[in-house]
Amino acid sequence: MTTATAKRxxxxxxREQRMREIEAAAREVFSQRGYDAASMTDIAKRAGVSEGSIYKFYTNKRDLLLTVIRTWYQSMIDEFMEKLSGVEGTRAQLQTVIWQHLKSIKxxxxxxxxxxxEVRSADDYFDSDLFHLxxxxxxxxxxxxxxxxxxxxxRPDISIPLVRDMVFGGIEHRxxxxxxxRGDFDHDETANQLTDMVMAGMAAPAKTPNGLEALVERLERVADRFDGPGGGEG
Amino acid sequence: MTTATAKRxxxxxxREQRMREIEAAAREVFSQRGYDAASMTDIAKRAGVSEGSIYKFYTNKRDLLLTVIRTWYQSMIDEFMEKLSGVEGTRAQLQTVIWQHLKSIKxxxxxxxxxxxEVRSADDYFDSDLFHLxxxxxxxxxxxxxxxxxxxxxRPDISIPLVRDMVFGGIEHRxxxxxxxRGDFDHDETANQLTDMVMAGMAAPAKTPNGLEALVERLERVADRFDGPGGGEG
DNA sequence: GATATTAGTGAATTTAATTTACCTAGTCTA
DNA sequence: TAGACTAGGTAAATTAAATTCACTAATATC
Known part of the structure; x- marks a missing residue:
């Protein structure tokens, strides 16, 4: 029984703590409903705060979204870098990049x-810190x-940016x-197939099998001994 | 000088004609401003019609967008099919698909x-006719x-859907x-690089390692010098 | 010529983001 | 420790845009 005159x-x-709570709430609501369907009312309610309060910390709904995405993206990259360090060899490194990327998506x-x-396709993306990340x-x-x-x-004549686009674009489509x-994807199978395909497409043209040429030259020298000087090349 | 009592x-x-006019206006406004920033007021104004009229033909803004996109997409595919017919050979066909796709984007x-x-990423996309197109x-x-x-x-062990994803996804990223x-892309160069990369990645393994045939021919010439039976191994 | 149908209108309604005017807990200072 | 200042906090007002609604008026058909 609250009295009618009770002070609100x-x-x-x-500041920092309240912001973390709002961002946590926003992350949930944005994740569950998507950007448009997520309402500031929902977010405020879940954060246990009034709508007006959110605008004390973020200029608008989009700013709040960007903050949420930025935090997540940074932690994802940190994990990515850690997992990649220590992996040696072109193929293994490529495989790791692809695998980790798929893992983040899952x-x-x-x-x-x-x-x-909402972020990458916005007009201002190329000026944002997320772009640089x-x-x-x-x-x-x-x-x-x-x-x-x-x-x-x-192959040295390969276009490196094109490979980048095919890997990340291919993953995105997949x-x-x-x-x-709608449906699922097989994490390991996709990573392996993609790695195979890209490595095959980039492979340096096969030289003659290692050492074979030298062996034939030795054979030819052997033959020379049999027919003396002058016999041979045509 | 219209009289004050002039009937409106x-x-x-x-129906069909008015719809075409509204769709033409919508296409312009959506193209110029994007979906969110395009207002029904703008579209109505450009179509020379009141806002309410639009709702006589389309259930909502999104329905109008889908109608516009559908018309464009269908005509794009028609052109695509026509250009592809008559092209022979795996490589040339692949090149044509990629080139045409880039052309549509340009x-x-x-x-x-x-x-x-707005369309392909919506929840209902997979049930739409655009998905089937x-x-x-x-x-x-x-x-x-x-x-x-x-x-x-x-190579028969290639994953065909993966190739599809790498091609279209790669193009999209590029x-x-x-x-x-922001910036531009070189239409022909991109098509060629992409075609090369994909063809290389999918190529059937060469039956004999590159150059081996030539080496064997040299060996045969060596053997010829002995010109007779009994040339034993040493 | 009466009538049904449907294009057409523009004001009213709704919904959601953002602004505003105002409160109050904590902190600093004379 | 009172007083003042700062910044967190609130709820209601404002705004902007999609959508609905109640109504008007061409056109076709009987």
């Missing part, structure tokens, strides 16, 4: 979708390919059904 | 973007690859900057 009272939290399809649809991320793959070229395993809750 | 009057058009980047962002379209590429397998030009008005 509330808990006041430090782990957070809703956030991936938000990133693809993404750039660093995909650059890892390009460095791996460059390494393969340096070691002679990969998982598109999964991202909208 | 308007032109009444047959011709209507705004509608492509709407298709990618798209399915037929991408199936053309898969048939080409199957033909290549049948003729022994392509042109993503262009689609948001």
């Amino acid at each position: 009272s509330f808990v006041r939290l430090p 782990a957070n399809p809703d956030l991936c979708r938000l990133f693809f649809l 993404n750039r660093d991320y995909t650059h890892v793959l390009m460095d791996i390919i460059q390494g393969g070229i340096d070691r002679g395993e990969i 998982v598109s059904g999964f991202l909208v809750n | 009057s308007f032109v009444r058009l047959p 011709a209507n980047p705004d509608l492509c973007r709407l298709f990618f962002l 798209n399915r037929d379209y991408t199936h053309v590429l898969m048939d080409i690859i199957q033909g290549g397998i049948d003729r022994g030009e392509i 042109v993503s900057g262009f689609l948001v008005n």
Whole structure:
């Protein structure tokens, strides 16, 4: 029985803590409903705060979304970098990149979708910090390919950005059904097939099998001994 | 000088014609501003009709968008099919598919973007007629690859859907900057590089290692010098 | 010429983001 | 420790845009 004259009272939290709570709520609501269908009312309610409060910390709904995505994306990249360190060899590294990427999608399809649809396709994306994060991320793959070229395993005339686009674009297409809750994809099988396909497409043209040429030359020298000087080349 | 008591009057058009006018206006506004920023007021104004009229023909804004996209997509596919007919050979066909696809993107980047962002990523896409159109379209590429397998030009163990995903996904990534008005892409160069890469990745394994045949011929010439039976191994 | 049908209208309604005017818990300072 | 200042917090007001509604008026048909 609250008296009619009871003063309205509330808990006041430090800025950082309140922001974390709002972002956690926003992440849930955005994930469950998508950007458009998520209402600020829902988010405020779940965060246990009034709608107006959200605007104390974020300029608008989109700013809140970007903050949520940024946090997730950064942690994803951190994990990615850690897993990749220590892997040696072009093929194994490529396989790891692809595998990890697929794993992130499996782990957070809703956030991936938000990133693809709402963030990456916006006009201001190319000026955003998320663009730079993404750039660093995909650059890892390009460095791996460059390494393969340096070691002679990969054709030097290949277009590295094209390979990047085929890998990440191919993955995106492949998982598109999964991202909208239609069907699934086999994580390991996809990674293996994709790695095989890309490695085959990039492979340096086969030289003659190792050492075979030298062996034939020795044979020819043997033959020379039999027919003396002058016999031979035509 | 209209009198104050002039009856309000308007032109009444047959359903089909009015719909075509509204769709033309919608296509312009959606293209210029994108789905969210396009307002029904804008579209109505450009079509020379009141807002309420639009709802006589389309259940809502999204329905109008889908109608616009459907018309464009169908005409694009018609053109595509026509250009492809008469092209022979796995490589040439693949090249044509890729080239035509890039051409469509160059011709209507705004509608492509709407298709990618607003149509293909919606929950109901997989039940829509646009999905089936798209399915037929991408199936053309898969048939080409199957033909290549049948003729022994392509490894039979390749995953055809994966190739489809890498081609269309790769293209989409490659042109993503262009689609948001950042930079351009070289139409022919992209088509050629992509075709090369895919063909190399799918190529049937060479029967004999490259150059081995020539070496064997040299060996045969060596053997010829002995010109007779009894040349034993040493 | 009466009548049914459907194009056409524009104002009213609804829904959701954002603004605004105002409150109050905590902190700093004279 | 009172007073003032800052910043978290609120709820109601405003705005903007899609959608609905009640109504008007061409056109076709009987």
